[in-house]
Amino acid sequence: MRFTSVDFLLFLAIAASIFRVIPAAWRAAYVLIASYAFYCTTSPRGAIALAAATLFTYAGALWCERLQGTSRAFALTTAIVGVLVAYLMFFKLVVFVPHQGITSWIVPLGISYYSFKLISYVLDVYWGKMPAARRLIPFAAYVAFFPQILAGPIQRSDDFLSQIGNGQTVLPAILRIAWGLAKKLIVADHLATAVNYVYAHVSGLHGGWWIGFYIWPLQLYADFSALTDIAIGTGRLFGVVGPENFDRPFNSTSISEYWRRWHMSFTNWLADYLFMPLRMATRKLGNVGLVMSITINTVAIGLWHGIAWGYFIFGILHSIFISFEALTAKRRKRLSKQHPEWEPARNVLGWFMTFHLVCFALVFFRAETVSDALYLLRHVASHVADFRGIFEPEGLNSARAFLIGLLGYALLELCERYRPDRWLAQIRLSGPRYLRWSLYASTALVLVIGFALLVATSGEPKNPFVYAIF
Amino acid sequence: MTETIEQRLNRVFQEIFDDDSLEIRPEMTADDVDGWDSITHIVLIAAVEREFKVDFTTAEVTGLKNVGDLIALIEKKTSK
Structure with missing residues (x-):
């Protein structure tokens, strides 16, 4: 189901x-x-x-x-x-x-x-x-x-x-589920069709490979975090508040920070039950032990998704990124202490680098084959404006639908910065029972009507969640 | 005068996190120290082991909640 x-x-x-x-x-x-x-x-x-x-x-x-x-x-x-x-x-x-x-x-x-x-x-x-x-x-x-x-x-x-x-806690639960459904159906699914098209025709495109590079990570985030939103909201209806999984990961200024903000319940799990014991076992080997533990950990992250070369390369790339950060941490810290005036530039550069490295590794994660991934990476910067061939004139894959997805994504980032659902959920409802429950019922009704409208206008949601297969 | 465990530990912290102004407190956690993450944590643990000539087990290390716990663990290990 x-x-x-x-x-x-x-x-x-x-x-x-x-x-x-x-x-x-x-x-x-x-x-x-x-x-x-x-x-x-x-x-x-x-x-x-x-x-x-x-x-x-x-x-x-x-x-x-x-x-x-x-x-x-x-x-x-x-x-x-x-x-x-x-x-x-x-x-x-x-x-x-x-x-x-x-x-x-x-x-x-x-x-x-x-x-x-x-x-x-x-x-x-x-x-x-x-x-x-x-x-x-x-x-x-x-x-x-x-x-x-x-x-x-x-x-x-x-x-x-x-x-x-x-x-159960009703209002926060319904709001969280609604938030997840909106993210999935308005943002993720509208971006997915273009991304899917790019990855299905990597070597046959005339241009627009950047969609596979820049938009795929946004789709994945909207899709996967929506799944978590629905899971957490649903859990609350049964009295259990689950752990958070995402903390605006694309705002990270380093890869290590990114992994503390992306799929957190999973990476925290690995940090405690794989990385920590590995580090304890290799702690006397110095930096060799450190790099070894990081590599085993990130390759495990990759292969957990499935046994394939793309996932393996994804893991190796992140092991290189994180090892580099860990081995240069002290030097970088000293440098930033000597030059506090560089701090704003350092943050912008850190963010820029992190986002691009994350996108780079995710191409291997998504592409059907490694050669597809390499082909796409070689062409990212070519024929940037020639992406019209990717869109069908009608339907969920129209340029208009893609634009809705992009605007939706911008709104998503803005909302997650200020979390309107949290302060809405904090409203203490007092008053007679029938009044409270009328509100719950009408919120749920709005949710169902909104859902029905989305299904009616965009066809039955046909994109399964990306992470539902892992 | 010999250094207390806390003073020696403070020295290790300053060295690992490269911060001479760092002053440890028993209730201090990883959130309070810039750069204290899962990667530097075991670097810190290994340095503590060297300083106090003790060996920790994985179970002992996973049980640590704050600096106070670490001090208590060192006391337990060194008094044997």
């Missing part, structure tokens, strides 16, 4: 209404049932794998806790994490070798996300950061939580378990 489908909005309306009226003690169990119901609409077989992985990890963590302090705890933790990583890797690899007679295998939905939740949970228990969950139902709800299962954000178990059972 897609987040931008009418089916999903209906499912959500019914599930959230029932959540409101059931006793607080049943909420965790209810969220669990709703999550598995959601999961089964797409992948009933995957639900069995999900349940098995959940039970395996639940029991494993309890056992691990009992062995805590003994040498066997390390062996057991390694074994559990090893099984979970193998489980993830198996399905990631299966997708890319369809000719080996295992095409009937279906990759369990959301496996990239829920296996990360399971791995960090086991490590948290092993490191003594939290006790192993005693109650199976809230834990299983954590793993299967439907707002987060398709594409995150990756919430930590202690954060989730401390919130499950809370009541």
Whole structure:
């Protein structure tokens, strides 16, 4: 079930209404049932794998806790994490070798996300950061939580378990969902058609390759952050506030800063559970250890999206960028202290460089083949104005639609700077119940009408979320 | 007079973050120090290990919440 489908909005309306009226003690169990119901609409077989992985990890963590302090705890933790990583890797690899007679295998939905939740949970228990969950139902709800299962954000178990059972917050939730739908349908989808066209005809274009270079990252951001907005808003309807995933990443002035502001729940996860242990293991190797850890980490980021050369090159490029920044950090800091008057110029240059390097690496991420990526990069600056061939005269791929997408993107950046949804959500609603609920209902109605209008004017939203496949 | 743990640690911080005016406080976190991120964190940890001739485990390092925790950990390790 897609987040931008009418089916999903209906499912959500019914599930959230029932959540409101059931006793607080049943909420965790209810969220669990709703999550598995959601999961089964797409992948009933995957639900069995999900349940098995959940039970395996639940029991494993309890056992691990009992062995805590003994040498066997390390062996057991390694074994559990090893099984979970193998489980993830198996399905990631299966997708890319369809000719080996295992095409009937279906990759369990959301496996990239829920296996990360399971791995960090086991490590948290092993490191003594939290006790192993005693109650199976809230834990299983954590793993299967439907707002987060398709594409995150990756919430930590202690954060989730401390919130499950809370009541819903309606207005901030609806506003956040509306914000996400608008970003997806008005900005991302209007930009997507031109970007898709460029990447589908890289060597056949007469010009306009810059769209693949500059506009693709904007589309990806609008698309992926919309998915997170909908996930966080939906989570709030079930009492759980998930972690943020983006903090206006294209305003970063360095690549390291960019990674602290892009897909944050994922990069923070890697920083804690991959980079930190790697750095601890290599800390006596000096800069060699540092570069090695950075490279393993960024290549893991790339290959997590799938096993392909483009993702690998994407990871290697970021490893070069981040290593360069880390190795020159002290020198650059000293230089900027000696010349404080350069600060504004340094920020502008830092922003310019960062944005271009991010775009550069993302071309490899998006292009069908590495040679397509290289072709596009070689032609970025040629025939810049000759992009009319990319647009069809009518439909979602018209020049007008593209312009709507661009203007929408500008508005998006402006809104995210001032976050109108946050102060709107902070309005304390007092007054009789019927008045509050009339407001909630009318907000939801506006959302549904707006959605219907968008669908009616631009055709059924046909672009799936980019990150829904990872 | 011998230096206290806090004074020695302060020296390590000043050296790693290249800032002679840096004064550590127990409640200080990575957010309070310019340049203290996941990359410099372990550089700092390795320098602390060298200074105090101790060895930390990954579990100990992940449990640190602020400078106070780090001081407490050093005290625990050096008093053994």
